[in-house]
Structure formats: C-alpha cells, structure tokens
Amino acid sequence: xxxxxxxxxxxxxxxxxxxxxxxxxxxxxxxxxxxxxxxxxxxxxxxxxxxxxxxxxxxxxxxxxxxxxxxxxxxxxxxxxxxxxxxxxxxxxxxxxxxxxxxxxxxxxx
Amino acid sequence: xxxxxxxxxxxxxxxxxxxxxxxxxxxxxxxxxxxxxxxxxxxxxxxxxxxxxxxxxxxxxxxxxxxxxxxxxxxxxxxxxxxxxxxxxxxxxxxxxxxxxxxxxxxxxxxxxxxxxxxxxxxxxxxxxxxxxxxxxxxxxxxxxxxxxxxxxxxxxxxxxxxxxxxxxxxxxxxxxxxxxxxxxxxxxxxxxxxxxxxxxxxxxxxxxxxxxxxxxxxxxxxxxxxxxxxxxxxxxxxxxxxxxxxxxxxxxxxxxxx
Numbered sequence: 001x002x003x004x005x006x007x008x009x010x011x012x013x014x015x016x017x018x019x020x021x022x023x024x025x026x027x028x029x030x031x032x033x034x035x036x037x038x039x040x041x042x043x044x045x046x047x048x049x050x051x052x053x054x055x056x057x058x059x060x061x062x063x064x065x066x067x068x069x070x071x072x073x074x075x076x077x078x079x080x081x082x083x084x085x086x087x088x089x090x091x092x093x094x095x096x097x098x099x100x101x102x103x104x105x106x107x108x109x110x
Numbered sequence: 111x112x113x114x115x116x117x118x119x120x121x122x123x124x125x126x127x128x129x130x131x132x133x134x135x136x137x138x139x140x141x142x143x144x145x146x147x148x149x150x151x152x153x154x155x156x157x158x159x160x161x162x163x164x165x166x167x168x169x170x171x172x173x174x175x176x177x178x179x180x181x182x183x184x185x186x187x188x189x190x191x192x193x194x195x196x197x198x199x200x201x202x203x204x205x206x207x208x209x210x211x212x213x214x215x216x217x218x219x220x221x222x223x224x225x226x227x228x229x230x231x232x233x234x235x236x237x238x239x240x241x242x243x244x245x246x247x248x249x250x251x252x253x254x255x256x257x258x259x260x261x262x263x264x265x266x267x268x269x270x271x272x273x274x275x276x277x278x279x280x281x282x283x284x285x286x287x288x289x290x291x292x293x294x295x296x297x298x299x300x301x302x303x304x305x306x307x308x309x310x311x312x313x314x315x316x317x318x319x320x321x322x323x324x325x326x327x328x329x330x331x332x333x334x335x336x337x338x339x340x341x342x343x344x345x346x347x348x349x350x351x352x353x354x355x356x357x358x359x360x361x362x363x364x365x366x367x368x369x
Contacts, residue, residue, distance in 0.1 A: 014166015
C-alpha cells in the first residue's frame with residue numbers, strides 16, 4: 001500500500017513541481033525510466049517467485065538505472081549514442097516482456 | 111533474467127526477509143501484501159517515489175518542450191544539413207523561375223512593341239494606298255467652271271500643289287480617291303480620273319494643314335487665279351473635320367516583291 005501511494009505521490013510531485021532537469025540529463029532520463037521499469041518488473045517477478053528482497057530491489061534498481069545511463073553516456077562520447085540508446089531500450093524491452101510473461105504465469109497460471 | 115533472479119534469491123536467503131513460504135505466490139498474496147503494509151515496504155516505497163518523480167518529470171518535459179530540445183547533437187546537425195540543402199535547392203529553383211519569368215515578360219514586351227510598330231506602318235500604308243477611309247482637319251475646294259475650261263493638267267497641277275503643301279489624303283467629288291498612281295485625262299468638260307468621269311462642279315476634299323493647303327491654291331498663278339482666268343470661281347473652306355470615305359482596291363503587284 002505504501003508502495004503504490006508513494007508511486008502516485010512521486011508522479012504527482014514530478015508533474016506539479018516541474019523540477020528543472022540539467023540539460024545534460026534530458027537525453028538520459030527516458031533511458032533511466034525504461035531501466036527502472038525493467039527493475040520494477042524484475043522485482044515483481046521475484047516477489048511472485050518468493051525470492052523478493054527490498055534491499056536487493058533497491059540496489060538493483062539504482063544500479064540498473066545508472067548502468068543504462070552510463071552505457072548511453074559512453075555511446076554519446078564515442079559517437080554511437082543514438083544507436084546504443086536504441087540497443088539498451090531493445091534489450092530492456094525484451095527483459096520487461098520476459099518478466100511480464102513470468103508474472104502472468106504466476107497470476108493466471110497460464 | 112535468470113542471473114539476477116539467482117542473485118536476488120541468494121541475497122534474500124542471506125537477508126532472511128523473505129516470507130517463509132516454500133515457493134511461489136498468487137494474486138491473492140499480492141492483494142494481501144498491499145492491503146496490509148509492513149515496515150519492510152518503506153524502502154520499496156522510497157524507491158518507487160524516486161521512480162515516480164522521474165516519470166513525472168519526463169512527462170512534463172515531453173509535454174512542455176518541442177521535440178528538438180531532447181534531440182542529439184548529431185541528429186540536429188543532420189536536420190540542419192537537410193534543411194540547408196533544401197533551402198539552396200529551392201533558391202536555385204527560384205532563380206531559374208525568375209529568369210524564365212523575366213525572359214517571358216521581355217518577350218511579351220518586344221512582341222507588343224513590334225505589333226504597335228507594324229500596326230502604325232499598316233495604317234500609314236493603308237491611308238497612302240487609299241484602301242481605308244480617312245478623317246482629319248483639312249479643306250474643301252469647290253470649283254465652279256461654267257465655261258468648262260478646266261483641263262486635266264490644271265487639275266493635276268492643283269493636286270501636286272496640295273501634295274507639296276502637305277496633303278495626306280485627297281478625294282475628288284466624294285467618289286474618287288487620289289493616290290500615287292491616279293491619272294487625269296479627258297477633254298475639257300469631260301474630265302476623267304482613274305477611268306471615272308468627273309462631274310461638275312468639281313469638289314476636292316483634302317486632309318492636311320488647312321492654312322498651308324489654302325495658300326497652295328490661292329498663290330498667284332495657282333488654281334484659284336487659273337480658274338478665275340477662265341471665268342470660273344473657286345470657294346475654299348477650312349474644316350476641322352474632313353471625312354473621306356472613298357476607297358480604292360489595292361492592285362496586286364505582278365512582278366515586284368519585297369526585297
């Protein structure tokens with residue numbers, strides 16, 4: 001319950017406060033959000049598997065986000081930023097679908 | 111994500127925070143977990159709060175900014191290059207079209223000038239050849255010659271004097287147009303011009319400068335004094351509008367061709 005409330009409050013805060021992002025970060029935020037989504041789905045799957053740990057989740061969440069941003073940042077430095085960001089989104093998307101499939105099996109047994 | 115699952119499983123085992131259930135949970139468990147919040151969910155809530163702020167920020171950024179604000183430098187440069195190439199291509203097209211327009215316009219102008227020139231020349235030649243009616247200021251000369259002594263040469267002299275005085279169009283008796291090839295003949299009292307008999311009294315309409323034409327008839331030894339010697343009279347009236355309607359068919363040249 002706390003979790004969902006916190007999520008909604010966070011979204012509301014982001015929309016209402018309109019925190020001004022540093023311009024260097026604007027290209028990385030979408031990638032970071034996709035990485036965070038991946039971590040969330042992974043955590044949900046782990047919960048259904050009975051192997052969930054909030055500390056592991058917190059660590060994996062931030063490390064996922066940082067690594068995704070770092071990969072794209074390095075790609076930008078060596079001139080393949082857009083290609084690498086596409087690659088990261090594709091890989092994370094595949095993982096999200098895989099996890100979603102596992103969650104679906106856990107909920108519907110199908 | 112098998113690796114991460116393993117890692118998480120190991121961590122969970124170390125941590126011991128996992129519920130003691132053997133394996134697998136159902137939707138009912140999830141609902142129960144959500145409706146009965148425990149202290150362990152605080153960290154989860156904090157992480158989700160951060161995630162929520164990120165999503166909210168991204169949503170507002172996306173909504174507020176134009177699509178180019180988040181575009182990469184390389185993409186922007188490519189867009190700019192494309193726009194520049196398009197601009198120069200369109201400018202070239204504009205130049206070409208302008209040149210075509212100017213060419214067509216000057217062509218129209220010169221064609222108009224040529225047409226006006228040709229029309230002027232045509233009008234001139236038509237009046238000169240007597241193929242069209244003409245109107246303009248001039249004089250009307252009426253010769254009363256009861257003794258019928260006016261000869262063809264007298265008439266020809268008078269015509270020549272009118273021409274010297276600048277006569278542009280000459281007509282006799284409202285029916286005979288006098289042109290370059292007109293000839294006069296016949297005996298006294300039965301004058302003939304271009305095969306047409308000239309009835310009396312003789313009327314000559316002349317278009318030209320009225321005063322000069324009148325002087326051309328009145329000078330000593332001219333038409334007026336000659337006719338008066340025969341006992342006839344001449345009346346000359348200057349008119350602001352002399353209308354000459356007699357026309358003459360244009361003879362076809364059999365031999366001469368424009369060079």
